[in-house]
Amino acid sequence: MALHQTYNATDIHQIWKDAYHPGGAQASFDDQVYDWMFHTVQLPAGKWIDSGCGTGDLCFRLWSHGCQVLGVDISAKAIEAARSNAARHPECAAQVRFEQSSLEDLSPAVQGEHVHCRGVFMHIPDWSKALANLATRVKPNGYFVVFESNATSVEGFIVRLMRPFRKNRSELKKTPAGWEFWSEYQGAPFLVRMFHLDAIEKEMEKAGLHLVKQRSLFVVDPLRVPAAIRPLMARINHLWFNMNLPFASGVIQIYQRKA
Ligand SMILES: C[S@@+](CC[C@H](N)C(=O)[O-])C[C@H]1O[C@@H](n2cnc3c(N)ncnc32)[C@H](O)[C@@H]1O
Structure with missing residues (x-):
């Protein structure tokens, strides 16, 4: 079940x-x-697939490190926004392209050498299929960089602690891969998963990819806090990253397919 309707909502990508x-x-x-x-x-420059690219901001970031980038997203609305953002960066037009495709049913047009996937598997019901599809695009010696949400985190602990006091609670499903919080966004199903990170590693290993680096990214997801305190939160998260402190809720994993 790919959640096309959810990601074609007009304002979700802007949020x-x-x-x-x-x-x-x-x-x-x-x-x-x-x-x-x-x-x-x-990590080498080269041909990167930014999977679940949204409005394309990270495609431009990868490009600024010398990469050729193909941004892929399930949402026609996001791809439209990414293309109009790209039109404002004519200097990178030849190296940054976009393609609409779900990751579960990945278009053959989506090809590259390395994969970058930030904050996306957490929203995909059949995330292991998406991961397996993307892994086929990683070339020998190529990399697969994943940014994901970690259940064994300060944030995960607080979320569980606060659940009984929340009025509009999501439905919690405990799965072997992690905790799934199901709710609705503008009448369409919406999923956020906090992963048991070893579940991702297991699927990567099945696909022939090995974990070469893991590092804390942030202690609290910026989306969880009011906009006014996000600049402060960014500084706290930055410190968490610099010190590579434990129990981060955002974690970076870097996998490689050995030649
Ligand atoms: C939280 S946003 C992250 C966007 C971008 N990676 C970033 O960090 O700025 C999640 C993105 O994943 C996309 N997405 C969700 N499910 C997807 C699927 N099954 N296939 C492809 N993209 C998907 C959404 O449309 C959305 O753009």
Whole structure:
């Protein structure tokens, strides 16, 4: 079941863009995260697929590290917004392209050498199929970078603690891969999953990809806090990343297909 209707809602992508790509402190934090990936871990430039690219902000970020990027998203609305963002960056038009496709039923037009997937598997009911499809695109020596939500986190603990006091509670399903919180967004089903991270590692191993690096990204998802305190939260999250502190709710995993 791919949630096409949910992601074609008009405002959902803008809400995410405002929370995750507001510029300012969050942008400086992301500058450092991607510098770490491309300079310290030394991920190669090359042909990257940004899977679940939304409005394309991270495609441009990957491009700024020398990559050719194919942004892929289930949502026609997101792809339309990404293309109009790209029109404002004519300097990268030849190296950044977009394709509409669900990850569960991945278009053969989606090809590359490496995969980047940030904050996406958590929203996909059949995430292991999406992962397996994307893994087939990773070339020998290629990388698959995943940013995902971690159930064993301070945020996960607080979310569970607060559930009994919430009025409009989502439905919680405990699965071997993690906790699934099901709710509705404008009448369509909406899923957020907090992963048991070893479930992702297991599926990657099945697909021939091995974990080479794992690092904390943030302690609290910016979307969880009011917009006014997001700049402060970005600084706290930045510190969490710099110190690689435990129990982060956002975690970066880097996998490689050995030649
Ligand atoms: C939280 S947003 C993240 C966007 C982007 N990766 C970022 O970090 O800015 C999740 C994105 O995943 C996309 N998505 C959700 N389910 C998908 C699926 N089954 N196939 C492809 N894209 C999907 C949504 O449309 C949305 O753009």
